[in-house]
Each structure stands twice: as C-alpha cells, then as structure tokens.
Amino acid sequence: MFRQKITRRLLGVMGIAVLLIGLSAWKLDYFEINKQLDIFTNLFREVNLYYVDETEPDALMEDAINDMLKELDPYTVYIPEDDVENFRIQQTGQYGGIGSTIRTIGDYVAIDQPYKGYAADKAGLKSGDLIISVDGKSMKGATPSDMSNLLKGSPGSVVKLEIERYGERQMVELKREEIQVKSVPYYGMIDDVTGYVVLRSFTDKASPEIKAAITDLKRNHGMKSLVLDLRGNPGGLLSEAINVANLFIPKNTEVVSTRGRLPELDQVYRTLNDPFDTEMPLTVLIDRGSASASEIVAGTIQDLDRGIVIGQRSFGKGLVQQSRPLSYGAQVKITIAKYYTPSGRCIQAINYAERNEDGSVARIPDSLRTAFETANGRTVLDGGGIDPDVAVDPDKVSGVLYSLVVKGLLFEYATKYVQSHPQLPSPSEFALTKGEYDDFLHFLSDKEYHYVTETEKVIERLEKAAEREGYNEALNSEIASLKAAYEDRKEDDIEVYKTQIRQLLEREIIGRYYYEEGEIEFMLRNDPEIEEALMVLRDRAKYDQLLSPQN
Missing domain, CATH: 2.30.42.10 (PDZ domain)
Structure with missing residues (x-):
C-alpha cells in the first residue's frame, strides 16, 4: 500500500510535467525537462528511504505538486482523485x-x-x-x-x-x-415593471434557469426592464457565460475571445441562439466578488452598450482554465489562455508572470491600464476588472459585526429566537421589535466577541514607534489617554453600528423560515445598488446618456 501510494502520487507529478511539456513543446528543452524529472524521481525515492525520521510520502508529494503549481497562478491546481467529484459539483451544482x-x-x-x-x-x-x-x-x-x-x-x-x-x-x-443547487436562487418583481434575477454561479444550468425566470416575469408579471444581479458570483463555465449574454444580444455576436501560447487556443466565441430580448432596458449589478464568467457577461453588456453596469469594480479574473485528465483518475486544471471582451480588452488584474523580488504579485496600477472603446464610443479600461458605469460605494462592515458573524453569535441567537417563535411575518414585513433587539443585546452580555479595529492597530504601532525612538516616557500619558478614549468609544460600537447588526440578524432569522429565497427578498428592502438601478431604469434620458460617449 505504501509503494502504491507513492507510485500514484509520482505518476500524478510526472503526468503534470509531461502534460506541460506537451502543451509547450515548441519552447521547452526536452533534455532539460527529462533530466529534471529524473533528478526528482531519484530524490523522492532517496528521501523516503533514508531520511532519519519516518516520512509521509503522500504529504511530501502533495506539497511538491502544490508548490510547483503555486509558482504559476492560484488557478492552476492539481485535483487528486478524491477531490474530482467536488470539482464536478462546482461545475454542475x-x-x-x-x-x-x-x-x-x-x-x-x-x-x-x-x-x-x-x-x-x-x-x-x-x-x-x-x-x-x-x-x-x-x-x-x-x-x-x-x-x-x-x-x-x-x-x-x-x-x-x-x-x-x-x-x-x-x-x-x-x-x-x-x-x-440552483444557479438562480431568487427572481421576482421589484416594482410594477422591473424584474430582478439573482445569478449565483455559472453552472451548466445557469442560462436555462435565467431564461425560465425572465420568461415568467415578462409573460406573467408585466416585466418591461430587468436588473441582473451578478454580485458575489465567482464565475463558472465559459459556455454558460456566452449563453447568458446571448439572452440579451443578437445571434452571431462576439462575446469573448481567448488567446493562449498555442495557436489552437486562440478562439472567438459568438452567440449561437436567437436572443430573448435585445431592446428591454437592462442593468447588471457587480461587486468585488464578481469574477470570471460574471465579468464576461458584464463586460460584454458594457462593451456592446446593451445595458448599464452598476456597483463596484469587479474582481479582475481574465484567465481561462481547462481541466486535463491525469493517471489514476486525477486531474490538473491549467490556465491555458486569457480572455478578451468584445472591445478587445483583457480585464485580468494581476500579471502572475511578473513578480516582485520577494515572489509576491501586485494588481496592475490604474496608470498602466489601456483605454478601449465600446460600440457607441465610450471609453473602457483593461487590466483591473470591469469598472461600473454607475459606481456605488459598498457598505463597510464594522469590526463588531464581523466578529459577531465569525463567532456565530447571530446564528446562535437566531436558533434561540426560532424556539419561541413558531411563525414569522413575510420577509417584506418582518422586523425585530425593540424588546426583541434588547433581548439580543442581553444574550450578548456574557458572550466573547473581541475584535481589533484599524484604530487599535494604529495606536499599537504608535506605542511601539515611540518606544523604539525613545519618546515613550514623554508620550506615555498622551498615549494612555488616547487608548482610554478609544476604549470608551469602542464600547459604544454595538449601538453605533446597530442598523447593520440588526439588518443581518433579521436576515439570519428570516432564513430559518423562508430559506435563502426569503433572505434575498428581505435584503431588497434596503439595497443601495437596487435603488440606483431603479433610478436609472425609471429615467430613460439618464439611461441613454450613460450609454453615450462623454464629451
């Protein structure tokens, strides 16, 4: 069994190496690659046979594989046989x-x-x-x-x-x-004429689910405009990004192109089907969690001036991966190309091929981003994600709320709440009473939810700097006063950030009765991006102006 495990792992490493050779044979030195493989095989055997303490071949091999691929980018990864099923679930849900x-x-x-x-x-x-x-x-x-x-x-x-x-x-x-698992966990009307669809991931069911949702909203609920929510959507299948975009743009329209090291990886992907609606006013919501396939859809809608993109700059993942089979049921997912939206821009935010001296990577600075033009002549930029047409500042999560979530205290109180409340008003109506929120504060009174704020870190750095530079005796009393004032203020955080704490607690409670669908419906009551989308969709002159070049 010991030898079998070693052999399986070794074949996995060799399979990756041979695959990489095959993908780039025109540039690599066969002799040098075979030489390094031979050295590695002998080294691995010698270490496991003669090292003074007992080794764990599986762990050594997995570390070797992961460290090798880590030098490339975070998306090129080895998938052991045991994890292949989880990888399939990510793609299909x-x-x-x-x-x-x-x-x-x-x-x-x-x-x-x-x-x-x-x-x-x-x-x-x-x-x-x-x-x-x-x-x-x-x-x-x-x-x-x-x-x-x-x-x-x-x-x-x-x-x-x-x-x-x-x-x-x-x-x-x-x-x-x-x-x-549904790609579309919720859809509905957010006013008399505006539909709303949430897309959580681009699995192989994404486009059929969206089409079913917007068909229902248009035929049975009078939808005349649409808000497509891609916030927090990490992406998924390239084919589904094309199919989703196809719902809103004509057949045979370019959605995305890919360019890799090998000529056969250079492809142009066009829409294949008749669209659902090419005229209906459309807004697309994005944030820093919108990546990959989400950015393809948002970028295509923006480049073709088909709709308005609202929210925050997206993640900036413009790399295409392909999974390749290895020996014994394992796989490797390799970055094979970069993708480009219809205007010709690549929105990849980090160039992993150029690293700092310490091996770290940095985002492409705004000063180095290149300008491209949309179909109407608007300026859009490459190299840093999709910039929204209408920017909405995100709510900053307070330190106290973050701690309450991480410690599971909102979850724990919601469980307690359900015990004494067998029923709950609808998500559009529910709100905690003052007495119920006071009960939550009492629940927290004996709980530990310590957190460190940026202000606290700055004071600590100031204290260390004063000591290092010899000012500590002169500044001790001032620093002590500053710390005391800060601690007094920090004790008020639970009250200062009451609104955001209460909203997330109410959402947690609603989920117990109405599942994820109810949580989404509840959050629509106070959503700045939704409010901005409705303002744009209700003002046709502003909508058209946003799609026109700015003089």
Whole structure:
C-alpha cells in the first residue's frame, strides 16, 4: 500500500510535467525537462528511504505538486482523485446528498441551512441542529469537510443522523437525493415593471434557469426592464457565460475571445441562439466578488452598450482554465489562455508572470491600464476588472459585526429566537421589535466577541514607534489617554453600528423560515445598488446618456 501510494502520487507529478511539456513543446528543452524529472524521481525515492525520521510520502508529494503549481497562478491546481467529484459539483451544482449547507458550532458540525424541498428539509432538520453522530459514528471534532464527505452518497442510499436540538437528542433517518443547487436562487418583481434575477454561479444550468425566470416575469408579471444581479458570483463555465449574454444580444455576436501560447487556443466565441430580448432596458449589478464568467457577461453588456453596469469594480479574473485528465483518475486544471471582451480588452488584474523580488504579485496600477472603446464610443479600461458605469460605494462592515458573524453569535441567537417563535411575518414585513433587539443585546452580555479595529492597530504601532525612538516616557500619558478614549468609544460600537447588526440578524432569522429565497427578498428592502438601478431604469434620458460617449 505504501509503494502504491507513492507510485500514484509520482505518476500524478510526472503526468503534470509531461502534460506541460506537451502543451509547450515548441519552447521547452526536452533534455532539460527529462533530466529534471529524473533528478526528482531519484530524490523522492532517496528521501523516503533514508531520511532519519519516518516520512509521509503522500504529504511530501502533495506539497511538491502544490508548490510547483503555486509558482504559476492560484488557478492552476492539481485535483487528486478524491477531490474530482467536488470539482464536478462546482461545475454542475449537482450531487447526491441530503441537501443542506453545514457549519461548525463548538465541537460539532451543525446544519446551517437546509435546501428547500430536499431530504434534510423534508426530514425536518433545522438550522442549528448539531450532528452528534452519522451512522453510529461520533462526529465530535469533525470538520465540515469530513461531514460533507459522509453526508454525500448515491441517491436512494440511507444515512442515519443523531442530532441535538435545544439540548435534546433524536435520531433522524434520511434518504439521499440527487441535489441540484440552483444557479438562480431568487427572481421576482421589484416594482410594477422591473424584474430582478439573482445569478449565483455559472453552472451548466445557469442560462436555462435565467431564461425560465425572465420568461415568467415578462409573460406573467408585466416585466418591461430587468436588473441582473451578478454580485458575489465567482464565475463558472465559459459556455454558460456566452449563453447568458446571448439572452440579451443578437445571434452571431462576439462575446469573448481567448488567446493562449498555442495557436489552437486562440478562439472567438459568438452567440449561437436567437436572443430573448435585445431592446428591454437592462442593468447588471457587480461587486468585488464578481469574477470570471460574471465579468464576461458584464463586460460584454458594457462593451456592446446593451445595458448599464452598476456597483463596484469587479474582481479582475481574465484567465481561462481547462481541466486535463491525469493517471489514476486525477486531474490538473491549467490556465491555458486569457480572455478578451468584445472591445478587445483583457480585464485580468494581476500579471502572475511578473513578480516582485520577494515572489509576491501586485494588481496592475490604474496608470498602466489601456483605454478601449465600446460600440457607441465610450471609453473602457483593461487590466483591473470591469469598472461600473454607475459606481456605488459598498457598505463597510464594522469590526463588531464581523466578529459577531465569525463567532456565530447571530446564528446562535437566531436558533434561540426560532424556539419561541413558531411563525414569522413575510420577509417584506418582518422586523425585530425593540424588546426583541434588547433581548439580543442581553444574550450578548456574557458572550466573547473581541475584535481589533484599524484604530487599535494604529495606536499599537504608535506605542511601539515611540518606544523604539525613545519618546515613550514623554508620550506615555498622551498615549494612555488616547487608548482610554478609544476604549470608551469602542464600547459604544454595538449601538453605533446597530442598523447593520440588526439588518443581518433579521436576515439570519428570516432564513430559518423562508430559506435563502426569503433572505434575498428581505435584503431588497434596503439595497443601495437596487435603488440606483431603479433610478436609472425609471429615467430613460439618464439611461441613454450613460450609454453615450462623454464629451
């Protein structure tokens, strides 16, 4: 078994190396590559045979592979056989399991949120349920990854969970199902004529789900304009980015082109189908979490002047990956090309080929970004993500809110709240009363949620600098006064940031009753980007002006 594991890992490394040779044979020295492979093979064998302490060949090999690929970019990665299924799930959103997200609470993994209508939901599992055992095996100390692997399985197979809810334990038997995570978790009307569609990921079901949503909104709800929400969407399949863009632009229109080291990787991708609607006013929401396929769609809509992009500058991932099979069921995902939007710009924000002396990388500075033109002659820039046509400053998450979320205290209180509230008003109506929010503050009174702010870090640096430069005695009293004043102010954070804390707590509670769909509907009540989109869509003159060149 020892030798078999070594052989499998070694074949994985050699497979990657040979694949890389094949992809760039015209530039690489075959003799030098074979020489280095021979050295590595001998070195690996000698180390494992003669090192003074017992080695772990699997760990050594995995580190060698990952460190090698890390020198290229974060997206070129080795996928061991055990992880191939998870990689497939990312692309399709489909797997066999119970249908729930999970998270750690204390020593156990808990149900985070069941997917509506799937096995966990039908069996009555609730957010906050601790999973004590799976098929009789204790889960104390298990990680979410461990738990995920145990809960997944062939559709139709049975898994027995022992759960703990409000201090009481019970057994629950579930039959695993084929789970299809929705690419569109929510759609609806946000006023009498404006539709709203959220796209969370570009799986192979993305374009059919969006088409079904906008067809329903137009035929049955009177939609005359649309807000497409790509915020936080990390991307996915290139083919689906093209298909989604195709819904709003004519057939045979260029959406994206790719350019790689090999001529056969230079491709131009055009729309293949008749569009859904090429005239309906359209806004696309993006933020710093919108990447890859999201940027292709937003960039195409912007370059073709088909709609207005609103929000914050996107992530800036203009690299194309392709998965390649290796020996023994493993795969390698390799960056093979860069993609370019219809105007000819590449929005990749980091050039991984040019590194600083310490090996770090930096974003391309704005001063080095090149100007391109949209179909109407508007100026757009490459090299740093998609800049929105209408910028909306994001809400800054306070240190206290961040700590409450990370410590799981909003989640914990929501679980407690549900115990005494069997029903809840609709997401469009629900709000915590003053008494209920005061109860939350009382709940926090004996909880630990320490956090460090930027101000705190600056004061600490000032204190160290004063000591280092010999000013500490002269400034001790002033620094002490500053720290005391800061601590007094920090104690008020829970009140100062009450609005954002309360909103996120209400969202957490709503999710227990109305799932992710209800959370999204609730957040629409106070969303600056949505408000900006509605202002643009309601003012046709402003809409047209934004799509015209600025003199």
